[in-house]
Each structure stands twice: as structure tokens, then as C-alpha cells.
Amino acid sequence: MELKTGAMSPLSIKINAVFDEPACEKNRSKDAKARQKGCSKPLTPGAAAGGCPFDGAKIVLQPITDVAHLIHAPLACEGNSWDNRGAASSGPTLWRTSFTTDLTELDVVMGQGERKLFRAIREIKEQYAPPAIFVYSTCVTALIGDDIEAVCKRAAEKFGLPVVPVNTPGFVGSKNLGNKLAGEALLDHVIGTVEPDNIGPYDINILGEFNLSGEFWLVKPLLDRLGIRVRACIPGDARYLDIASAHRARAAMLVCSTALINLARKMEERWDIPFFEGSFYGITDTSEALRQIAKLLVNKGGDPELIQRTETLIEKEEAIAWKKLEAYRPRLEGKRVLLNTGGVKSWSVVHALMEIGIEIVGTSVKKSTVEDKERIKQIFKDENHMFESMSARELYDMLSEGNADIMLSGGRTQFIALKAKTPWLDINQERHHPYAGYDGMVELVRQIDLAIHNPIWRQVREPAPWEYQPALEEELPGTQSGPETLHDFERASLQQPAVSASVEVSR
Amino acid sequence: MTRILPQTKSVAVNPLKSSQPLGAALAFLGVNDAVPLFHGSQGCTSFALVLLVRHFKEAVPLQTTAMDEVATILGGMDHLEEAILNLKSRTNPELIGVCTTALVETRGEDFARGLANIKMMRAKELAGTEIVLANTPDFEGAIEEGWAKAVTAMIQRITLRGEQVRQGKRIAILPGWNLTVADIEHVRETVESFGLKAVILPDLSGSLDGTVPDDRWVPTTYGGTAVKDIQELGTAVQCIAIGEHMRRPAEVLERLTGVPYALFQSLTGLKDTDRFVSLLSAISGTPAPAKIRRRRAQLQDALLDGHFHFGGKKIAIAAEPDQLYQLATFFTGMGAEIAAAVTTTGTSNILEKVPAKQVQVGDLGDLEGLAGGADLLVTHSHGRQAAERLGIPLMRVGFPIFDRLGSQHKLTVLYQGTRDLIFDVANIFQANQYAPTPQSLDPFRNRKMPDDSRPPTFSRH
DSSP states (O other), X not given: OOOOGGGGHHHHHHHHHHHSOTTOHXXXXXXXXXXXXXXXXXXXXXXXXXXXXXXXXXXXXXXOTTSEEEEESSHHHHHTTTTOOOBOOSSOOGGGSOEEOOOOHHHHHHTOHHHHHHHHHHHHHHHHOOSOEEEEEOHHHHHTTXXXXXXXXHHHHHHTSOEEEEEOOGGGSOHHHHHXXXXXXXXXXXTTSSOOSOOOTTEEEEEEEOOBXXXXXXXXXXXXXXXOEEEEEEETTOOHHHHHTGGGOSEEEESSHHHHHHHHHHHHHHHOOOEEEOOOSSHHHHHHHHHHHHHHHHHTTOOTHHHHHHHHHHHHHHHHHHHHHHTTHHHHTTOEEEEEOSSSOOHHHHHHHHHTTOEEEEEEOTTOOHHHHHHXXXXXXXXXXXXXXXXXXHXXXXXXXXXXXXXXXXXXXXXXXXXXXXXXXXXXXXXXXXXXXXXXXXXXXXXXXXXHTOTHHHHHHSOOGGGSOTHHHHHOOGGGOOTTOOOHHHHHHOOOOOOOHHHHHHO | XXXXXXXXXXXXXXXXXXXXXXXXXXXXXXXXXXXXXXXXXXXXXXXXXXXXXXXXXXXXXXXXXXXXXXXXXXXXXXXXXXXXXXXXXXXXXXXXXXXXXXXXXXXXXXXXXXXXXXXXXXXXXXXXXXXXXXXXXXXXXXXXXXXXXXXXXXXXXXXXXXXXXXXXXXXXXXXXXXXXHHHHHHHHXXXXXXXXXXXXXXXXXXXXXXXXXXXXXXXXXXXXXXXXXXXXXXXXXXXXXXXXXXXXXXXXXXXXXXXXXXXXXXXXXXXXXXXXXXXXXXXXXXXXXXXXXHHHHHHHHHHHHHHHHHTTOEEEEEOOHHHHHHHHHHHHHTTOEXXXXXXXXXXXXXXXXXSSSEEEESOHHHHHHHOTTOSEEEEOGGGHHHHHHHTOOEEEOSSOOOSSSOGGGOOOSHHHHHHHHHHHHHHHHHHTOXXXXXXXXXXXXXXXXXXXXXXXXXXXX
């Protein structure tokens, strides 16, 4: 089969541009040669983990709820991955409907990809009438040289709706690259295409917030209370028109910095929207984010009184949150947490956990920024608690030796913890609980408490009676043994504090 | 005869299929001390891995050759070799199951020859590890085809050829992918109750049944068919294949070793189970044990108690061909009617036996369009959106089932599995009963002379 590399050169230019990100601290510290190499590490065949650029692009764009997302690919790209993430929508559900051209061998061999794509766009337009269609290219459709940009352009003219090409074949790099290319697609084709008629002095954009488990709804009311309007949250619970008119916001907050930093920087350059990097995880970070938003808006001409109102709100909300957290201290003081994630990586979560007496026995810094690492170092007073990454076997050994009371991580390492019979809490994208904002931090601590103190742990750790050694027979006068009996080694490792009534009341 | 309607849309809406390499990987996961390896970009592996983990709730070993842009253009054999060597040195498995993907198949290389070269050049490093290749591009087939290709490839590659000394008590069982962990365990116990020994390939009941290994982390599968048992498949007196898609591997085994096979297109339902039990009885020369007769009596009673709930019910099923046949015959055998049948491919011979007027090759979008007015949707977890929109209860079957626990421990075959299925379905119907209202029963609510005397049938709208 002929390989049309020519069709990929605009993409290569784009990829190089994305890698050379001036707003990225890491990138700035590199010399010219290292910078040219880009920031994706070469993958090791047979020892690689993680998604592809298409995966990354879909993660960023799919939470846009009223758009039809059409994947131009053979089955696997979409068929194995649709409806698998926990972003929440307050209205439209079209984003959860899966559309793919599901290319067959015949389509590939006969070169019918572009025609099928065009017809697919028409079918979606006729049956679902979405405000826009996003079309994703993948490995095979790039390899056979399908020009999705041309097809999208023609379809947009013919059918009279925006058809946005997202050019992200899987073989060009990593998931993170796909995140960035998704941002580029929004810049090239969406943002700034619609002029809103309701511009206001307190309009902001939130970039890189995915509204997982609806957690942005724990934050948005705080902004509402301050009179700050979210013009566009990209992508969590977004509508196409919000994003198309996002260029009229006064300021922006960048939440997941590694994913969309190019988007934030270019929006600042093009439309003069200043941004800061912040997080809604943890109490102090949430407060800091609110402060920064207020400050940027005031700098852009907002009433300076906003700053005082923000401080008043922060003071009140922090007091309530700390009070709620304090109730968990008797149950969680001295518990050892292992943080193994690139997701909730904020030092602020660490800070809040430590504040109530939880000990952090280690934290992964694989996806943390230089600044994050500095903060973590300050908090721990040394570097011993930081690790870049740990192999499955090391992690398993560490946990089964009982060196942590709970692991907080993403689904990938879930079963390492569970097979090591160690409590585990999901803090990545598949999680079922919202952890953002003040209430989210309280929820996180509550979930840690529930996980650690679940009564199953003593049951699964206890060996079967027939596996227990002779000492047991002496100790066990048949008639007295109850089902709750714990053996000595279990007593030592599993001290259960009495359930505190105050905790129950405080909820 | 059942009409098979090909797909005519250009856009697949809510896919029914999982990919062919995923099916192949699943089969390799049924072998002890194995690692499946996708030859493609790392995203192919990542998606399949996440989906398998969501379904089984287990750590799943699955690796990738991590094809990048350069390899895609220049050829991927170096990546394949490096991946195999890395897997060997890091995990030292007994079996590496290579599954190709659409990316590398579109580019097109002679993988069999490439792999043979790698094995020859690296014979020393790779000693003690079988490497099996399944050609499974994503642009054709689905789980069924991928699973069958992997099993066929394992038999072709690993099983000792030629007539072997037969062991009178040994039978080989080739289960289709749609048998659950519980099904495989139950089949094994049933075979053993006749004093026979079953070698099952693949055997997910050993590797993905949720047991916890003792005090160590295992980077490969733990449990499943032993490679040695695959080598010795030719010593069985009889092979039993379950599902039409297992005909090909059974034929290959027969051709290579002379072991005759019997094919069961389904093991669900009284009649098929009777056939199965009779066969075991004939092979072993012993009558069915008392406990099996008792199970049969229990199933008879379940048929009696359950049939009230099935009669006249309209069922909409979307499943891969063999599972569609298995379930459709079960439902019609209970007095229900198949109102809509959707499947993944038009090529399987079993489709013309499906007891429905027509079978649509398509997706869950097609199912949703056809299922209006049905009493029950039967498909995997992705059917949940359609069920919600249509207001019809969903019975989850097949793969993936990610929003319910314990799908692998549900029994669906032989007397006991059929009994359980009857209860499961009858309970769904009972939980979703509509209370009668004066309006719903008003004789004048829809009074007109029927067009003809036949009972109303279901039609596409």
C-alpha cells in the first residue's frame, strides 16, 4: 500500500510547534537541541503503557456535550473505548452517543475512506442535527492518506454546520500530545467563530477542567456567589457555542496544566485573555484559585471590591471545611497514605491530609511540574518521599509489607493494591466521587476514612482456619470462637479506633 | 429461513462490536503463564486493556509493540522483535500471543515470516517461550473471529502433530468466547463427574476467575490451560467444540491429530444439554450420575414455573453470532418471540439458524431503532443508553459488562445454567411489571377491525 507521507507534513509542523511551548517551564529550561526533540519520551516496545494521541484528543474534546464526535477509523479506536469516562453533563447527552465510520477491509483496500466519512457526516447531520461535528483521524485513516481536513471543509460548506477536523493518528506520539493537538483544533476551528451578545466584565474561562463526576459543580456556585460568570469551561459540561465564543472572556484559569497550556497561552496572545495555573483540589489551592481569578478580573477593569468579597467568602468556606475535616482527625491521625498518581497531584491535597494528621509515605511526581516538586520537598523537608515511578512488583511488595494504610491512585494500579489486600481509592478520571473545591476535599477525606475502616480488610487478610498453624489449636477452645476473632498479628496491624460519634454528627 | 440484512449506513452508531485483536487477546489470556502482545500503536493496547479490566475487574497482562511514525513507514519488524525480547526478559512467559492490528495489517508485512526470522535469530534468548501469531486486523470480525483465530493458531503452532496414543478418559474441549468462567468450571465438573478428564482450551476459569495469587506479583496470566496440555491435545479420544466459531479450530485439531470432534452450537437449553450428557455417557461408558439427573429435573421444574413469564414476550437481542443463536433459541424455546436481532457480522453460518425473521448486521443504534415496543433488551453494558431512552429493561450478556459485578460467575450453560437463565429473565420481567389501570384495559381504547386474522407481528419502523 502506498504511504502518503506528504499528507502528514502539516501535522508534523503542528506537532513540532506544540512541543516548543514557551509557556512551559520544563521546555524553557531545555537547550535548543533538547527542545527540538520534543517532550514525548520514546516508547519501549513490550514495556509501554498509556494511550495514544487520538485517546488524548478525545479525552479533551469529548466532554463537549452537544457535539457529535465522529471517529474515522476501523472499529477498535472507538468500539473499544466509547462511553468510558465519568465527565458529567447538565443537559445534552449527544456526546455519549458513539459515531464511527467503522472501516471495513473493503473500505481500506478500495480507498473508500473519504467517501464513507462524507456520507457519515451527512447521516449524523440529518438524524441528530448537532450544532457541530468533530471528526477524528486515526492511524489507519492517516496511513491510507485520507484528507480529513478537505472532507470536513467540504461537508461544512455543503451541510451548513461546523465540521471540525481533529488530526491525531495514534502513531505520532503520546496521549499528552493528543491533549495539545485537541487544543490546537479548538484554536484553529472553533474559538472566536461566534460573537456573543452578552459580554460581561466578570466573564472567565476555565481550561482543562473535565467535570469528572460533576465535580466542577462543587466549585461553580462559589463563582456564582462572587458574581463571576463562567463563559466557557473547556471541556467539562461545555456546549459548542460556549467554546466558540470563549474568546470574549476577561481572564482564564488553567486547571490541568500539562494538557492545555498551549491553548491558554495562545488565547492570551490572540485575544488578550490573561491566565494563571491553578487547581481546585485541596482547600488552600481552591482559595488561591479564587483569589487569582478575582485579581485578574480586577486587573482587567473589574470593581476592586471583588477582592474583598472573595476574601470574605474564602474565610467563611475555609473555616467550614477545616471544621468538617477536623472531625476525621481521631479516625485518620497517623494513617499512612501512598499517593501514586498523575491526576490529583496537587501539593494542596497533601497539605490538607497532613493538616489532619495523615502521614504521606510517598508521592509520585511523574507528572508534577518543577514547582510542584519544590513545594512537595518543602512540605516533607526531604526528597525521600518522592518517586518518579514504581514497577508493579515494587509497589506490590511495598503494599503487601504493610507500609501504607491506603493507596490513592488511578485505575491502572488498582489491582496491585487490592491483590496486596490494601485499601485503595480511585482519584483519577474513572472515579465516582467529586473531589474539587472545599466540599470535595471533605469528600476525599471521607472516602479515605470509609476505605481504610471497611470491615472487609480483617476478613480478607485473615488466613483460612486450616492454614493457621498449631498455636491456633491451643488458643482456640472450640466453643468460644466467634466470627470476629482476630489473630495476634492482625491485632497489631489493624488497630481500629472506636467510631467517633462526632464524625457521624458532623456530616 | 432467516434473512440476513447487511449494514447500509456509513456511520456506525454506538458500536456493538469489540475489536478482533481483543478477542484474540482474550483467548491467549486463557493460557497459563501467558502475555498477549498487540502489534500496533500503543493506543490499540491501551483501549483494549482498559476495556478488559473494566469487564473482569482484574489486572490484565497485555503489551504493545508501540509502533511509532517511523516504524509505520519503514516497517515494524524491529518493534515486534524488541517487544518480544523485552517481554521475555522482563516476564519470561511460557506463551507470547501476538495479535496484529489494523495499523500494521493496513501497511501490510509478512508477519509469519518475520516472526519465524525472529525466532530463528533469537532462538537462544527465546528458548522456553512459545510465540503464536494471530492475524487480527480491526477492520474485520469482532471478538468471535479473534478468539477462534487465536485458538486455531495455538493448535497449529503448539499441538504435537500426528496420531498420538489416545488416553481413553481424556477429552479436549474448545469453548467459544461466550462461555463465562462459571460456565467453564461447570462444564469441567460435569465432564469429571463421568470419570473423564477435560483439557479445556482456552480456560479463562483458571486465569480470570478473580482468585488472588499468594504473596507475589505475577506479571503474566496465572492459571489457564498449560502449554504442555496444548501440546498433548492429540492424546484426547474426543474433542468437543462449543459454538459454530469453534468449528475451524476443531477441524484443524482433527486434521493435525485425527482427534474427532463433536460440535455443539449451543450448550444452553434442555435438548442440547441432553445431547451433551449422552455424549459424555457414551464416551465414558457410564450412565449419567444422580446429581446430573437431579439438575435435569430441576430444569424441568424451572421450565414449568418460568414459562408463564416468557410466553408472548418480545425480545430484542444484539450479540455476536453464536451468542445470538444461543440466546435466541433459549428465548424462543421458552415461548418468547425475537422481535429484533442484531449481530456483528454476516458471514457466520449460524445466523441462518437464528429463530428470528431477520438478522440485521449492525450496531446498537440499529438495535435501538428496531427494539421499540420490545419487553426486554439483551446485549452488553453499552446497551444501557438505549434501554434508558426506550424505557425497556436491559439484560446484560457478553462483553463488555462494566456496570455490573460478577458477570463471569453467571452460569448460562447445561441444565443448571439454563435453569438460572430462566430465573434471571423471569425476575427481570416480574420487577418491571405494569400494574393494570382502567385506561390500559379500556376495551374502547383502540377499537378497530383487525386487518387480518394473524396475531400482530413486529415490524421495523
